[in-house]
Structures are given as structure tokens and as C-alpha cells.
Amino acid sequence: MPAEANVRGVPYADVNGMRVCYDDAGAGPVVVLLHEGLMDRRMWEPQWAPFSERFRTIRFDAPGFGDSEPAAADYVLADVLGGLLDALEIESAAIVGGSMGGKAAIDFALASPQRVCALVAAVPGLSGFSFRAYSDEQSARGEAMWAARDLIGLAELWLEVWAPLGADETLRTIAHDSAKTFELPEEVDPPVPAAGRLGELRVPTLVLEGGRDVEGIRQICAKLASEVPGARLEVFADSDHLPNYREPERFNGVVLGFLEEHSP
Numbered sequence: 001m002p003a004e005a006n007v008r009g010v011p012y013a014d015v016n017g018m019r020v021c022y023d024d025a026g027a028g029p030v031v032v033l034l035h036e037g038l039m040d041r042r043m044w045e046p047q048w049a050p051f052s053e054r055f056r057t058i059r060f061d062a063p064g065f066g067d068s069e070p071a072a073a074d075y076v077l078a079d080v081l082g083g084l085l086d087a088l089e090i091e092s093a094a095i096v097g098g099s100m101g102g103k104a105a106i107d108f109a110l111a112s113p114q115r116v117c118a119l120v121a122a123v124p125g126l127s128g129f130s131f132r133a134y135s136d137e138q139s140a141r142g143e144a145m146w147a148a149r150d151l152i153g154l155a156e157l158w159l160e161v162w163a164p165l166g167a168d169e170t171l172r173t174i175a176h177d178s179a180k181t182f183e184l185p186e187e188v189d190p191p192v193p194a195a196g197r198l199g200e201l202r203v204p205t206l207v208l209e210g211g212r213d214v215e216g217i218r219q220i221c222a223k224l225a226s227e228v229p230g231a232r233l234e235v236f237a238d239s240d241h242l243p244n245y246r247e248p249e250r251f252n253g254v255v256l257g258f259l260e261e262h263s264p
Contacts, residue, residue, distance in 0.1 A: 013087035021067035022060035026052030034101025040066030046248035077104035128193025131216025
């Protein structure tokens with residue numbers, strides 16, 4: 001078990017030549033939390049105590065986010081997840097991922113089903129499935145901000161699109177801290193994307209949709225619910241792209257109940 005910690009005292013594991021920082025608390029079956037794009041592991045704070053009371057719970061920062069080192073080149077987050085599980089000597093786990101993290105969770109479950117006892121895809125992306133989330137006007141503003149290297153402005157635009165119900169100080173701080181990732185190597189799709197392979201998923205799957213999320217994400221949730229064998233769909237009608245943050249009590253109850261049902 002890695003014992004190293006960075007200068008801030010955050011544990012890290014060496015994964016594919018990078019220091020990936022994580023938190024690890026609780027005991028029992030393992031649950032791993034993967035954060036959304038422009039967030040970091042702090043987005044899971046409403047889940048941290050309730051989950052770690054019942055499971056060994058791990059949350060980590062994707063390369064370049066939070067306390068983790070950036071990747072040297074574009075990377076596949078599912079590969080980072082697998083490397084972290086290897087470093088921590090974890091054979092299998094339940095995987096809970098939001099958006100970017102949800103996409104990676106799906107990719108990992110397809111690539112290594114024997115290592116996933118349960119999958120929770122919360123407002124997930126989907127490799128091989130593209131959609132447009134920004135209006136023409138928002139795209140034009142984003143291009144102008146990028147030309148001016150206004151990274152904080154880009155983070156605020158992200159919040160405008162993905163957190164239309166508003167951003168408190170915590171969300172805004174995380175997004176601003178993550179703004180640096182706009183200039184770092186990106187998380188990309190695996191060579192064989194998941195969009196055409198959903199019928200191959202053979203792990204218990206819970207899909208969480210935000211009723212006020214962007215249309216493309218809601219389309220992905222519907223696709224998962226119809227194509228993944230046995231998938232269960234829960235709609236959080238009063239949530240945008242952050243159901244774990246908007247409706248934490250319901251989110252925790254639904255997800256913990258599902259994880260307990262499918263724990264080894």
C-alpha cells in the first residue's frame with residue numbers, strides 16, 4: 001500500500017509515471033469515486049462521510065486536477081483508474097463516476113468487467129457519443145476567452161452551462177482551481193469507444209440523470225438505460241449536471257442502497 005504523501009500531506013500513488021493523489025477512508029468493500037470535468041475530488045464532499053461509514057471509499061484527482069500531477073500527453077482516464085487500483089492492490093470495486101468520470105467508469109467496466117462489481121454512471125459522458133452543449137453565443141464567448149487566455153472566464157462559462165442552478169463558493173473555487181487544465185493534456189476516448197458496445201456491459205448498472213441537465217447528457221442517460229442489460233435509471237428532476245451536490249440526501253440514499261445490494 002503506497003504511503004507517500006505530497007507536500008500538502010495528500011497520499012499519492014505512482015500511476016503510469018504520474019503522481020495521482022487520492023483519499024482513502026472506511027473499511028469493507030471498495031467504492032471508487034471519479035469526479036466530473038473542471039471539478040476535482042472535493043466535489044464528493046457530500047458523499048464522503050456517508051459512503052466511508054459503510055464502505056472503503058476512495059476518491060482521486062484525475063491528472064492535472066486538484067493535487068494530481070498533469071499527464072505528459074493526452075490520456076485515457078479509465079487507464080488511470082486501472083493503474084490506481086493496481087497500485088493500491090485492489091482487485092475489484094464498485095465504481096461511481098460523474099460526467100467525465102462516468103464516461104471513464106463505463107469504459108473501465110467494458111475493458112475490465114471482472115474488476116467492477118457495480119457501476120454508477122451519474123450524468124455520464126459516453127466515449128464515441130458527441131453532442132453540443134454550448135450555444136453559438138456561448139461558443140463565441142469561449143473562443144474569445146481562449147484567444148485571450150482568460151482561463152477563469154472559461155471556468156465561469158463552464159459553470160454557466162453545466163451548473164445553471166447556480167454555483168456557491170465551493171463549486172466556484174473548485175472550477176477556478178481547475179481552470180489550469182484548459183492548457184494541459186486532455187482526457188480522451190479509448191481506442192474502442194463505448195457508444196456501440198453498451199450491450200456488452202455485464203455489471204449491475206445504475207444511471208443517474210439530472211432533469212435540468214443539458215440535452216446531450218440526458219440523451220446518453222436514455223441510451224444507457226435502453227441498451228445496457230438490466231440498467232436502472234433514476235431521474236433527479238430538480239438537478240442540473242451536479243445531482244450529488246444539488247440533492248445529496250436523495251443521491252446518497254439511492255446510490256448507497258444500490259451499492260449495498262451489489263456488494264460482494
